[in-house]
Amino acid sequence: MEKIKWGIIGTGRIAHTFAAALNGCGDAELCAVASRSERKAKAFADEVGAGSFYGSYKEFAEKADVQAVYIATPMASHFEDARICLKNGKNVLCEKTVTLNSAELEELLELADKNGLFFMEAMWTKCRPSFLKAKEWAQSGRIGQLKYIKADFSNMVRYDKKDRLFRPDCGGGALLDLSVYPVSLACAFLGNEPSETISSAHIGADGVDLSNSVVLKYPDGSFASTDSGFEIPLRNNALISGTDGYILFGDWFFCSNDVSLYDREGNEVEKFSYENDVNGYEYEIYEFNRCLREGLKDSPLVPHADTLAVMKILDECRRQWGMKFPQEM
Numbered sequence: 001m002e003k004i005k006w007g008i009i010g011t012g013r014i015a016h017t018f019a020a021a022l023n024g025c026g027d028a029e030l031c032a033v034a035s036r037s038e039r040k041a042k043a044f045a046d047e048v049g050a051g052s053f054y055g056s057y058k059e060f061a062e063k064a065d066v067q068a069v070y071i072a073t074p075m076a077s078h079f080e081d082a083r084i085c086l087k088n089g090k091n092v093l094c095e096k097t098v099t100l101n102s103a104e105l106e107e108l109l110e111l112a113d114k115n116g117l118f119f120m121e122a123m124w125t126k127c128r129p130s131f132l133k134a135k136e137w138a139q140s141g142r143i144g145q146l147k148y149i150k151a152d153f154s155n156m157v158r159y160d161k162k163d164r165l166f167r168p169d170c171g172g173g174a175l176l177d178l179s180v181y182p183v184s185l186a187c188a189f190l191g192n193e194p195s196e197t198i199s200s201a202h203i204g205a206d207g208v209d210l211s212n213s214v215v216l217k218y219p220d221g222s223f224a225s226t227d228s229g230f231e232i233p234l235r236n237n238a239l240i241s242g243t244d245g246y247i248l249f250g251d252w253f254f255c256s257n258d259v260s261l262y263d264r265e266g267n268e269v270e271k272f273s274y275e276n277d278v279n280g281y282e283y284e285i286y287e288f289n290r291c292l293r294e295g296l297k298d299s300p301l302v303p304h305a306d307t308l309a310v311m312k313i314l315d316e317c318r319r320q321w322g323m324k325f326p327q328e329m
């Protein structure tokens with residue numbers, strides 16, 4: 001099987017992790033990288049063994065000989081970075097959150113559709129074997145009727161006003177950086193159409209949320225409760241509860257290699273564990289490559305409809321808090 005040719009835009013933390021997954025997965029070839037600076041692009045290419053490098057994202061989009069592009073820039077940059085790639089015939093795997101808001105995402109999806117290209121949110125969690133096992137248990141009725149989800153994600157980050165996480169112009173805040181995981185999990189199990197979104201946040205001096213709680217209520221009476229933040233230590237766990245039992249992920253639920261099934265008395269009845277092939281990011285690469293090879297334009301594991309539904313919920317939370325990014329004013 002011929003390897004899919006990949007490129008990466010951005011040279012930060014996750015770009016390095018993803019490059020290791022690409023190089024280790026055996027299914028892909030890392031051909032090109034792009035940075036806003038030629039020096040950084042060259043250093044990154046040398047480090048990860050990419051054949052070519054570009055000192056501008058636009059030049060990369062126009063010239064790089066790749067089929068797939070992984071966008072690893074801050075949220076506020078995703079829309080433009082994805083747009084130039086889609087305009088230049090490249091399929092896109094875009095980091096979370098894919099855009100600042102749902103309107104931007106709708107525009108990208110239209111462009112991908114018009115140009116016959118594949119676009120996928122890099123919601124790696126949804127491609128991992130532990131997540132797929134939990135879905136299989138839930139869908140086959142192992143925990144009865146789903147009633148409740150509790151999921152949280154905190155990442156204790158020391159305040160640095162230059163860090164993208166605290167910068168409104170970069171799409172900062174815990175909502176887009178962290179809550180996107182527990183909210184995506186809630187929607188994947190309870191559905192994309194909650195009847196009500198109730199949320200609250202602590203907004204810092206820079207104008208982005210430092211912590212938040214989001215409750216999603218569904219028409220059938222089920223609900224999900226999620227907490228996230230840069231300033232509160234949480235268990236980073238996810239519990240999916242039904243009338244006959246519950247499913248519990250190991251710590252750091254979105255990247256956990258363990259998931260267990262419990263009966264309604266709290267006895268563990270089944271445990272699923274696995275070892276990553278590389279570092280955990282390879283599963284979204286396998287899914288992306290599979291979709292490309294099969295000519296799919298929407299991934300069954302990370303469908304556009306799910307990504308859009310989550311973006312709309314995050315929009316609604318920010319509407320409730322009065323939190324806007326400079327690009328939206």
Ligand SMILES: NC(=O)c1ccc[n+]([C@@H]2O[C@H](COP(=O)([O-])OP(=O)(O)OC[C@H]3O[C@@H](n4cnc5c(N)ncnc54)[C@H](OP(=O)(O)O)[C@@H]3O)[C@@H](O)[C@H]2O)c1
Nearest residue numbers: 010011012013014015035036040072073074075077095096
């Ligand atoms: N899936 C995951 O587990 C995971 C984990 C962490 C982050 N992420 C996501 O990945 C994306 C990048 O996060 P990161 O932690 O890797 O960020 P980071 O370390 O700050 O790196 C971001 C890179 O984007 C480029 N960039 C473009 N415009 C920028 C700007 N205005 N300010 C700063 N950098 C800019 C820079 O590369 P050049 O200077 O070379 O152009 C920079 O190295 C975010 O969307 C984040 O949500 C995902």
